[in-house]
Amino acid sequence: MGAKKRILWVxxxxxVGIIAVVTGHAINNVSGKSLDVAYNAIYWWHxxxxFMMGGFFLKQISPTSEGWxxxxxxxxxxxxxxxxxxxVILIILSHFFRQQSWDYxxxxxxxxxxxxxxxxxxxxxxxxxTTYAIAIFLTTLLISYVKKAWLQFAVAIAIFFLGxxxxxxxxxxxxxxxxDAQIALLAVFWMLLGYHVFKLFTKISWKYKVIYAVFGLSFFVFLIYLYAEGELDFVLWLKSSTIHTGLQAFFIPPLLCLVVFIGSEMIERAGGFLPLKFIGQNTDIIMFYxxxxxxxxxxxxxxxxxYFRIIIGLAAPILLAWVIQWFKNNHFWHRIRIQD
Incomplete structure (x- = not known):
């Protein structure tokens, strides 16, 4: 059987998401109001x-040993x-590069x-x-053992606000x-939303997607303006569990994520761009390194x-991903695997 065809807009x-992650970390603790606004605006959705995309390809499991x-x-x-x-690799790298003590x-x-x-x-x-793994586990159980979609969302919304x-x-x-297990309770809602949105996404007329994208992007710009003027107190720092406020965290991120999904489909419809595809296929390495x-x-x-941190933060892991892919595709690598 051939490899499963990838969905390019995903x-x-x-x-887009991993570039936002790298950018957010690169501008963290850099003084300046514009960067502060950009930092928080990125964290509203990235x-x-x-987590929403983590729900795209979830599958129900049967209550059997095979399912588990x-x-x-x-x-x-x-x-x-x-x-x-x-x-472990990064802790060892940090020890030598940052000259940290063995006690540390x-x-x-x-x-x-x-x-x-x-x-x-x-x-x-x-x-x-780890939060992603917990959310995958909980959301899979939710869609497997709770059959009605409305009840799935009732459960997910309840545990979202518990989180x-x-x-x-x-x-x-x-x-x-x-x-960060408590954040997984929020992620279950976003993951379940992604699970159901993905099923409907291709069925929505492109015309309506464009209309939504225009309004959604305008809404994002309006939120940024309000935050810059001090009229919006919306913070979504998931790692530190700093969230202002629950209702904003419930409504705003999914609305902005949908804009990203539509924009990504727009890139695909325009013919795509190979470097963006490669980055999207190697987000794990970029996330880690x-x-x-x-x-x-x-x-x-x-x-x-x-700005150099953004460039290096993307370029170095991308180069690492390319080298790893080259070794995997190299006949020498295949011969080693066959011998093993």
């Missing part, structure tokens, strides 16, 4: 976008393996196990992987929950600026 949407083997072995296990494998490094291995908002520097985005309430609570005295790549900019005072 790759383009992932590309991580919900990935698919969920735990095929969906959850690879995420956890990637989390710990890349986490050993403690970081322990923090990797607890995860969530305890992770910083190279691993600051790793909260997403909102948990942002001000501690976990046995700790400020953060292990694996862009923070480490930022340190390259500190080697020279000339490059130690946020």
């Amino acid at each position: 790759d383009y949407a992932k590309c 991580m919900p976008l990935f 083997a698919y969920l735990l072995g095929h969906r959850i296990k690879p995420l956890i393996k990637a989390y710990f494998l890349n986490g 490094t050993l403690l970081y291995f322990a923090r990797l196990i607890y995860g969530g908002s305890t992770l910083n520097n190279y691993l600051s985005v790793f909260w997403y992987m 909102i309430q948990l942002q001000d609570m501690t976990f046995f005295g700790n400020e953060s929950f292990p694996w 862009h923070r480490a790549a930022f340190d390259i900019t500190t080697l020279s005072a000339f490059m130690d600026h946020w």
Whole structure:
């Protein structure tokens, strides 16, 4: 059987999302009102976008050993393996590149196990992987054991607002929950929404999509204006569980994500763009390694600026992804795999 055909607009949407992730991290803690506005505007939608796309290809499972083997072995296990494998690699890289003590490094291995908002520097985005895995697990169970869509949403909305309430609570005295598990409660709603939106997306007339995109983009610009003028207090920092307010977090991210999906389909209809496709197909590597790549900019005072961090944060992991793909496609690599 041939490889399953990829849906290009999904790759383009992932590309837009990962560029937003890198940009948000690059401009973090950089002074300036315009960058502060841009930072918060990015955070209104970029991580919900990935959670929504996580719901696109979810499958119901049967209440059998085969169903549970698919969920735990095929969906959850690879995420956890990637989390710990890349986490260990980056902790070791951080130890030598940042000249950290072994006491700090050993403690970081322990923090990797607890995860969530305890992770910083190279691993600051790793909260997403564990939260994503928990949300995949919960949302799969929801669509498998609750058959009616309206009831699925009733459950998802209830646990969404439970997650909102948990942002001000501690976990046995700790400020953060292990694996940022409370954020997974919000992610279940976005993931379920993505699961159902994906089924309907191709059935919607392109004319209506364009109309929505125009109004949705105008709405985004209006929100940015309100925030810049101090008339909107909307913050969605998921890792630190800082959310103002629950209703805004419920309505605004899905509305903006839909604009990204339509814009991505527009790119596909325009003929596509190969580099964007490649970036969209390798978002995991960029997500894992862009923070480490930022340190390259500190080697020279000339490059130690946020715009160079964006360039390096994208270019270095993309080069790594290209090298990995080249080895996978190389006949020598195939011969090694055959011998093994």
